[in-house]
Amino acid sequence: MADADVFEGPLGEIDLTDASVWERAAPHEWLNRLRRDAPVHWHEEADGPGFWAITRHDDVRRISTDPDTFSSWVGGPLRLDPPPEELEQLRMVIIGMDPPDHRTFRTIVSKAFTPKMIGRIEPALREETRRVVAELRDDTRCEFVGDVAARIPMWSISELMGVPEADRQRLYELSHCLIDDQDPEIAPSPDTSVVASAEVFAYADAMAERSRGSDSDDLTSALLAAEVDGRALTDLEFSLFFIFLIVAGNETTRTATSHGLITLLEHPEQLAQLRADRSLIPGAVEEILRWQPPIHHFRRTATRDTEVGGQRISEGEKVIMWYAAANRDDSIIDDPHTFDIHRTPNQQLSFGIGEHFCLGANLARLSLRIIFEELLDAIDDIELATPPRRLHSNLINGIKELQVTYRPT
Numbered sequence: 001m002a003d004a005d006v007f008e009g010p011l012g013e014i015d016l017t018d019a020s021v022w023e024r025a026a027p028h029e030w031l032n033r034l035r036r037d038a039p040v041h042w043h044e045e046a047d048g049p050g051f052w053a054i055t056r057h058d059d060v061r062r063i064s065t066d067p068d069t070f071s072s073w074v075g076g077p078l079r080l081d082p083p084p085e086e087l088e089q090l091r092m093v094i095i096g097m098d099p100p101d102h103r104t105f106r107t108i109v110s111k112a113f114t115p116k117m118i119g120r121i122e123p124a125l126r127e128e129t130r131r132v133v134a135e136l137r138d139d140t141r142c143e144f145v146g147d148v149a150a151r152i153p154m155w156s157i158s159e160l161m162g163v164p165e166a167d168r169q170r171l172y173e174l175s176h177c178l179i180d181d182q183d184p185e186i187a188p189s190p191d192t193s194v195v196a197s198a199e200v201f202a203y204a205d206a207m208a209e210r211s212r213g214s215d216s217d218d219l220t221s222a223l224l225a226a227e228v229d230g231r232a233l234t235d236l237e238f239s240l241f242f243i244f245l246i247v248a249g250n251e252t253t254r255t256a257t258s259h260g261l262i263t264l265l266e267h268p269e270q271l272a273q274l275r276a277d278r279s280l281i282p283g284a285v286e287e288i289l290r291w292q293p294p295i296h297h298f299r300r301t302a303t304r305d306t307e308v309g310g311q312r313i314s315e316g317e318k319v320i321m322w323y324a325a326a327n328r329d330d331s332i333i334d335d336p337h338t339f340d341i342h343r344t345p346n347q348q349l350s351f352g353i354g355e356h357f358c359l360g361a362n363l364a365r366l367s368l369r370i371i372f373e374e375l376l377d378a379i380d381d382i383e384l385a386t387p388p389r390r391l392h393s394n395l396i397n398g399i400k401e402l403q404v405t406y407r408p409t
Contacts, residue, residue, distance in 0.1 A: 157249025162218030
């Protein structure tokens with residue numbers, strides 16, 4: 001089906017929890033129907049009590065900017081209701097916090113992600129990207145996810161955190177198991193993510209031990225030196241913060257990079273425009289993010305009886321915001337099912353909005369801009385060698401494998 005098609009069957013046949021559907025592609029025919037006829041739709045779930053599916057741009061904005069009514073803390077930020085011990089850990093990470101705790105903890109690291117601070121690492125980031133991309137010149141084929149897309153964001157967050165170069169590949173593998181555990185290829189059994197979690201916690205402990213008392217100015221040292229309400233972070237708070245930054249710092253940018261290349265190959269006339277005029281790349285990055293948001297959804301829980309889009313929502317009920325739907329809302333975005341690198345303004349919500357706006361948005365934008373600038377300088381005649389292999393997940397819009405052929409320039 002074309003993206004602009006609308007599913008006309010019974011609403012009860014729509015199942016946004018089915019990861020196998022998202023593995024094929026975002027189900028825009030379902031999302032278009034919900035946005036048109038049931039933008040605040042009660043969605044049954046086989047593994048939970050059900051949730052409200054939110055598909056309109058304005059409603060996603062409203063929920064995201066009202067943490068008093070729609071909480072990340074009450075039930076966590078993910079669709080499934082976690083066991084009590086997991087929920088308590090989620091509440092120690094900024095993604096699972098509400099104000100005022102969220103603002104307090106976010107402030108600890110936010111200075112590392114300001115445009116000024118990100119600008120300081122731009123020369124080193126470009127040098128590393130150029131080095132990675134230069135390796136492509138030795139061949140005419142690569143697996144783009146592993147050879148390029150995964151390496152740059154992991155380098156960036158590792159540099160900020162002070163992670164030794166020898167440890168970065170293993171940390172990448174562990175974070176992959178933790179966040180992409182819906183995919184049986186990546187996490188064949190529940191034990192896979194349990195073992196990965198234990199190893200990454202142990203690494204965080206060792207990282208803290210190495211960093212304590214050092215004179216480094218990396219983000220790990222900043223976390224260890226930080227105070228919240230006059231006290232230092234506990235060991236568990238530090239470990240959870242460290243793991244969150246490592247996972248969030250590489251997963252989404254890797255995904256956006258891979259989707260960006262696929263999308264440009266699907267729109268060769270716009271790829272040619274980027275080759276001719278590199279000043280168009282920042283706009284292309286925004287459109288890539290709108291077209292293929294790295295995260296499919298996040299959750300909030302209603303803290304009181306309320307109303308969204310004319311629909312009554314009761315205290316304690318889950319609301320799930322679907323970013324692929326919001327990013328193609330034709331009441332806000334003109335011709336939303338057309339990919340257009342010249343789109344302005346671009347009101348994409350892939351970084352979120354409000355309290356939980358993506359902490360690393362500045363770094364992600366810079367990384368994506370540099371990757372595509374350097375890639376277009378290094379190779380030409382890029383083509384898909386095989387169809388991309390997508391992640392089995394209704395949370396992460398991931399690409400597992402992307403085989404491409406090309407000609408070094």
